Amino acid sequence: MDIAQNQAAQNKAKGASTLWVLLALALGTFALGTTEFASMTLVPYIASDLGVDVAHVSYAISAYALGVVVGSPIIMVLAVRVRRRTLLIALAALMAVANGLSALAPSLNWLIFFRFLSGLPHGAYFGVAMLLAASLVPPEMKARAVSRVIIGLTLATIIGVPFATWMGQTVGWRSGIGIVAILATITAVMVYFLAPDQAVAADASPRKELQTLKNREVWLTLGIAAIGFGGIFCVYTYLAETLIQVTQVEPFKIPIMMAVFGIGATLGTLVCGWAADKSALAAAFWSLVLSTVVLAIYPSLTGHYWALMPVVFFVGCGLGLATIVQARLMDVAPDGQAMTGALVQCAFNLANAIGPWVGSLVILSGQGIAATGYAASLLSLGGLVMWWLTHRESRRAVSLNTANCAD
Numbered sequence: 001m002d003i004a005q006n007q008a009a010q011n012k013a014k015g016a017s018t019l020w021v022l023l024a025l026a027l028g029t030f031a032l033g034t035t036e037f038a039s040m041t042l043v044p045y046i047a048s049d050l051g052v053d054v055a056h057v058s059y060a061i062s063a064y065a066l067g068v069v070v071g072s073p074i075i076m077v078l079a080v081r082v083r084r085r086t087l088l089i090a091l092a093a094l095m096a097v098a099n100g101l102s103a104l105a106p107s108l109n110w111l112i113f114f115r116f117l118s119g120l121p122h123g124a125y126f127g128v129a130m131l132l133a134a135s136l137v138p139p140e141m142k143a144r145a146v147s148r149v150i151i152g153l154t155l156a157t158i159i160g161v162p163f164a165t166w167m168g169q170t171v172g173w174r175s176g177i178g179i180v181a182i183l184a185t186i187t188a189v190m191v192y193f194l195a196p197d198q199a200v201a202a203d204a205s206p207r208k209e210l211q212t213l214k215n216r217e218v219w220l221t222l223g224i225a226a227i228g229f230g231g232i233f234c235v236y237t238y239l240a241e242t243l244i245q246v247t248q249v250e251p252f253k254i255p256i257m258m259a260v261f262g263i264g265a266t267l268g269t270l271v272c273g274w275a276a277d278k279s280a281l282a283a284a285f286w287s288l289v290l291s292t293v294v295l296a297i298y299p300s301l302t303g304h305y306w307a308l309m310p311v312v313f314f315v316g317c318g319l320g321l322a323t324i325v326q327a328r329l330m331d332v333a334p335d336g337q338a339m340t341g342a343l344v345q346c347a348f349n350l351a352n353a354i355g356p357w358v359g360s361l362v363i364l365s366g367q368g369i370a371a372t373g374y375a376a377s378l379l380s381l382g383g384l385v386m387w388w389l390t391h392r393e394s395r396r397a398v399s400l401n402t403a404n405c406a407d
Contacts, residue, residue, distance in 0.1 A: 018136045018137065020194050021132070021133075021136060021194050021195055021196065022133055022136075022145070022148045022149065023190075023194075024187065024190035024191050024194045024195060025088075025129040025132065025133055025149050025152070025191070025195070026148060026149055026151060026152030026155075027152060027183065027186065027187045027190060028088070028091075028092055028095075028125055028129060028152065028184070028187040028191070029125075029126060029129065029149055029150060029151075029152030029153045029156075030152035030153065030155055030156045030159075030160060030183065031092075031095060031152075031156075031160075031180050031183035031184045031187055032095070032122050032125065032126070032152075032153060032156075033152060033153035033154070033155070033156025033157060033160060033161070034156040034160030034161060034164055034179070034180050034183065035064075035095075035099055035102075035118060035177060035180040036064065036122070036153075036352070037156060037157055037160075037161045037236070037258075038156075038160065038161045038164035038165065038168075038176050038177065038180075039060065039061055039064065039115070039177065040061060040233075040236060040237045040238075040239075040240070040356075041161055041164070041165045041168070041239070041240045041254070041258055042164065042165065042168045042173040042176050042177070042240075043057045043058065043061075043237070043238075043240065043241060044240060044241055044244060045168045045169065045172070045173040046060070046111070046173050049172070049173060050107065050108050050111070052108050054238075054241055054363075055360045055363055055364055056108065057108070058237060058356040058357070058359070058360050059108075059112055060108065060111050060112045060115045061115070061237060061352070061353075061356050062352075062353040062356055062357060063112045063113070063115045063116040063119070064115040064116065064118055064119040064122075064349070064352070065119060065349035065350065065351075065352035065353035066116060066119065066349075066353060067115070067116040067117060067118060067119020067120045067122070068119040068120070068122045068123045068345055068346060068348075068349035068352075069119075069123075069346045069349055069350055069353070070119075070120065071119060071120030071121060071122070071123060071124060072122070072123025072124050072127065072342035072343070072345050072346045073123075073339065073342050073343060073346060075091075075120070075121070075123075075124035075342070076123075076124055076127055076128075076209065076338050076339055076341065076342035077206045077209055077210065077339065078206070079124070080200075080205060080206055080208075080209055080338055081200055081205075082200070083197060083198065083199070083200055084128050084131065084132050084195070084198055085132075085191060085192070085195040085196065085197045085198070086197075087124070087128055088125065088128055088129060088132070088188075088191045088195065089188050089191050089192055091121040091124055091125040091128070092121075092125065092184050092185070092187040092188035092191060093184070093185075093188050094117075094120065094121040095118070095121050095122075095125070095180070095181075095184035095187075096180075096181045096182075096184035096185045096188070097181070098114060098117040098118040098120070098121070099118050099177055099178070099180040099181045099184065100178060100181035101114045101117065102114040102115055102117075102118055102177050103174040103175070103177045103178035103181070104174070119349065122345060122349065123342050123344075123345030123346055123348075123349065124342055124345075126149075126150075126341065126342075126344075126345045127338060127340075127341025127342040127344070127345060128338070128341065129149050130146045130149050130150070130326060130341050131337055131338060131341050132195065132196075132198070133145040133146055133148060133149045134146055134330065134337075135198065136196075140277065141277070142277075142327070142330060143273050143274075143276040143277040143280075143323060143324075143326075143327035143330075144273045144274065144277060146273065146323055146326050146327060146330075147269050147270060147272070147273025147274075147276075147323045148273075150269050150273075150322055150323050150326075151266060151269050151270065153265075153319075153322075154262060154265035154266040154268075154269045154316075154319060155262065155266060156262070157258065157259075157261055157262025157265050157266075157316065157319075158259050158262030158263055158265075158266060159259075159262070160183075161255075161258050161259075161262060162255035162256070162258045162259045162262070163179075163255075164176035164177070164179065165240070165254060165255045165258055166255050167179065169251055169254075208336065209336050209338055209339040210336075210339070211336060212333045212336025212339045212340055212343075213339070215332060215333050215336075216393055217332040217333075217390065217393055217394060218329060218332060218333050218336075218340060218343070220386060220389050220390040220393050221325055221328050221329055221332065221390055222325070222329075222343055222344065222346070222347040223347070223386035223389070223390070224284060224288070224321070224325060224383050224386045224387050224390060225321065225322070225325045225344060225347035225348055225351060225383075226347040226348075226350045226351050226354070226386075227351065227354070227379060227382040227383045227385075227386055228288050228291065228321060228351070228379070228380055228382065228383020228384070228386065228387075229318075229319075229321065229322075229347075229348055229351030229352070229355070229383070230351040230354040230355040230358065230376075230379040230380075230382075230383075231291055231292075231295050231318075231355065231375075231376035231377060231378070231379035231380035231383070232291065232295075232315060232318050232319065232351075232355065232376070232380075233351055233352045233354075233355025233356060233359075234354075234355035234356065234358050234359040234372050234375055234376035234379060235295060235298060235315060235355075235359075235372055235373055235376045236261065236315070236355075237355060237356040237359055238356075238359050238363070238369050238372050239257065239258070239261070239312070240254050240258075241369060242302055242369050242370060242372075243257060243305075245369055246302045246303055246368075246369060246370050247302055247303060247304070247305050247308065249305050253305065257305075257308070257309065257312055260309050260312050260313050260316070261312050261313070261315065261316040262316060263313065263316065264312070264313035264314060264315065264316025264317040264319075265316040265317065265318075265319040265320070266316075267317060268287075268316060268317030268318065268319055268320030269319060269320045269322070269323055270320075271317075271320060272287060272320030272321065272323045272324050273320075273323045273327075275324070276323055276324045276327035276328070277327070280324050280325075280327045280328035280331065281328065281387070281390070281391055281394065283324045284321060284324045284325070284328070284387055284390075285384070285387055285391075287317075287318060287320060287321045287324060288318075288321070288380055288383045288384045288387055289384070290314060290317065290318065291314075291315065291318035291321075291380040291383075292377055292380040292381050292383075292384065293377075294311050294314040294315055294318075295315060295373050295374075295376040295377040295380055296373065296374065296377035297311055297373075298311050298312075298315070298370075298373030298376070298377075299370040299371055299372075299373035299374055302370040302373070303370075318380075322344070322348060325344050325347070326340075326341070326344050329341075329343070329344055332394075351379075354379070355376070355379065358372075358375050358376075358379065359372040359375065359376075361375075362374075362375050
């Protein structure tokens with residue numbers, strides 16, 4: 001009886017410890033989500049303050065995404081022998097410095113440069129944090145553990161982004177970005193005190209991680225995120241400006257709509273985490289179908305605030321695809337999880353570069369800002385095409401394995 005009670009107490013303590021670690025990791029993703037998405041909602045205020053048009057401010061958003069794409073694989077390969085806790089602390093520190101500099105940018109060109117620096121630690125932090133989270137739970141719960149880390153990003157869209165938007169409206173856009181430097185500093189401290197100092201695997205090496213790049217299923221899965229997510233960012237980047245120009249709402253209603261998007265993203269992440277543990281490919285299919293449909297509906301409802309709200313909610317649900325893609329990559333590339341953790345963020349932020357760029361082309365062509373929804377739906381449909389190619393490759397790989405076993 002005493003042994004059973006002691007075991008139960010140990011399991012309870014371990015569960016509580018894991019929860020605190022996940023909370024610390026999620027605070028970092030909360031900071032990253034706030035800086036990434038708030039920069040989109042602050043576009044009108046940045047443009048006004050720096051004396052440039054909205055379409056050109058989108059270059060700063062694309063620069064952040066480019067920083068992620070460049071920084072993620074390089075950092076993950078070069079730091080493969082660094083302990084995860086040490087690396088997370090260093091990345092959080094870089095987040096703090098780069099976002100602080102972004103808040104002090106004197107011109108658009110400097111802002112673009114500092115946003116590029118801000119993006120460098122983004123993917124690596126996500127990748128390492130998700131790997132650490134997955135290592136703390138049984139294999140059958142890894143997607144749910146990953147979703148708990150990603151939920152920091154989605155909560156940022158409920159709390160962080162509306163707050164930063166409000167700060168941008170009342171105090172100035174610089175405060176909306178500068179607060180991220182404080183959050184990143186707190187993250188570094190929490191990770192230092194709470195995260196386990198896990199030893200690096202004896203066989204860990206850059207060469208082993210780079211072998212992942214030869215896996216066709218990895219690239220096709222990343223293609224789902226790179227193209228499919230572009231639709232969400234194509235709409236979300238210009239959502240605040242759409243509410244101002246087309247819907248013509250009072251300023252206080254903009255953060256409310258951003259929070260609705262965040263609630264959808266949070267619920268979508270939780271549901272997709274559960275679904276990915278069942279079947280990642282099936283979950284990805286239905287997520288992309290939902291996004292394709294609601295993004296096509298979006299333009300027709302931009303003139304009606306309350307009718308637009310449920311559409312924005314379901315657009316937010318589409319962010320749950322991030323959990324699905326990460327779970328899928330853990331399955332198809334178990335020996336290169338550090339690299340895949342970084343690559344999924346590269347794909348995610350490549351979409352973050354493609355989406356605003358496509359949206360800017362639509363706006364500059366004179367189609368109107370609401371028409372970004374149609375372009376977004378086509379991008380999501382492109383994600384479905386990538387899903388079909390991934391599904392076909394998966395079936396081919398299974399057939400080859402079955403044939404080899406038979407031989």
